[in-house]
Amino acid sequence: MRWIIRGLAALAGLVMAVLVIVYAGSQWVIRQGHIVPMTDVAIPKDAASIAEGARVARIANCRDCHGANGEGKILFEDPMLGRIAPPPLAKIAATMTDAELVRAIRHGVHKDGSSLFIMPAAALGHLSDQDVGRIVAWIRTLKPGPGDSQATMSYGPVGRALILTGKLPPMATSAKLSQPTRPADMGRYVADIACLACHKLHQDNMMEDGNTRVPALAPMVAAYDPALLRKLLRTGVGTKPDHGLMSEVARQSFFVLTDPEIDALQAYLRGEAERAPAQ
Numbered sequence: 001m002r003w004i005i006r007g008l009a010a011l012a013g014l015v016m017a018v019l020v021i022v023y024a025g026s027q028w029v030i031r032q033g034h035i036v037p038m039t040d041v042a043i044p045k046d047a048a049s050i051a052e053g054a055r056v057a058r059i060a061n062c063r064d065c066h067g068a069n070g071e072g073k074i075l076f077e078d079p080m081l082g083r084i085a086p087p088p089l090a091k092i093a094a095t096m097t098d099a100e101l102v103r104a105i106r107h108g109v110h111k112d113g114s115s116l117f118i119m120p121a122a123a124l125g126h127l128s129d130q131d132v133g134r135i136v137a138w139i140r141t142l143k144p145g146p147g148d149s150q151a152t153m154s155y156g157p158v159g160r161a162l163i164l165t166g167k168l169p170p171m172a173t174s175a176k177l178s179q180p181t182r183p184a185d186m187g188r189y190v191a192d193i194a195c196l197a198c199h200k201l202h203q204d205n206m207m208e209d210g211n212t213r214v215p216a217l218a219p220m221v222a223a224y225d226p227a228l229l230r231k232l233l234r235t236g237v238g239t240k241p242d243h244g245l246m247s248e249v250a251r252q253s254f255f256v257l258t259d260p261e262i263d264a265l266q267a268y269l270r271g272e273a274e275r276a277p278a279q
Helices: 002-031 047-059 089-093 098-107 129-139 157-164 186-195 217-222 226-235 245-252 259-275
Strands: 076-078 082-084
Touching (some): 047 129, 089 129, 098 129, 217 259, 226 245, 226 259
Antiparallel strands (some): 076 082
């Protein structure tokens, strides 16, 4: 019995040591600073630009993650993995300058220089100066409300292990992907800011929850009937009544896409499918 007790005590000590190492190591990754210069972007004040900022914020999935009215919400919660809780936009914006907001959106960097997690900076980095300025202008119109989420981000032991091993990487990036205005290739622009946060062009992709697989974007969209694609992106109903996560995103975000934007998106993805067939 004595040896069993000693063995259990040793095992408990080993587990505790591993947990301490995982916590300390992941905390270092979480708090690590990232040097990304801030950019001055013109922030419009007119109603039309603010309304367009609200629309682009839907297309770029800002309002899918942070709530339809920027109130924040819990996207995912699991005691072992953690809680993914994008904050209320008005609350976070009140602590940041316009340049800090632009950097957070396009580069995934907190005010203090640490990285955001589960922030699609690789996609949002493509937002033009004009569009990110419009989004910031819209965010500045939001006010804190009683319905704002009080939840905060947290990481469980498995989540911290994923951070430490690079399976859940920091989203901070210094890459300069944007242009002053929207590019001529509107289809590629929409794909970059709206689709590639979840999809890959030519391969299936696995979401951060480890359970949701999303199909390769180019061959899927290329094969769609144009009218049915518009219906899918606006109602969530495509080749079947329920496309899971895609149906949710369509109803919450993509319904504001115009016919020319959807047609341009499909034309771009058809070209991609022809140039580089899915693997």
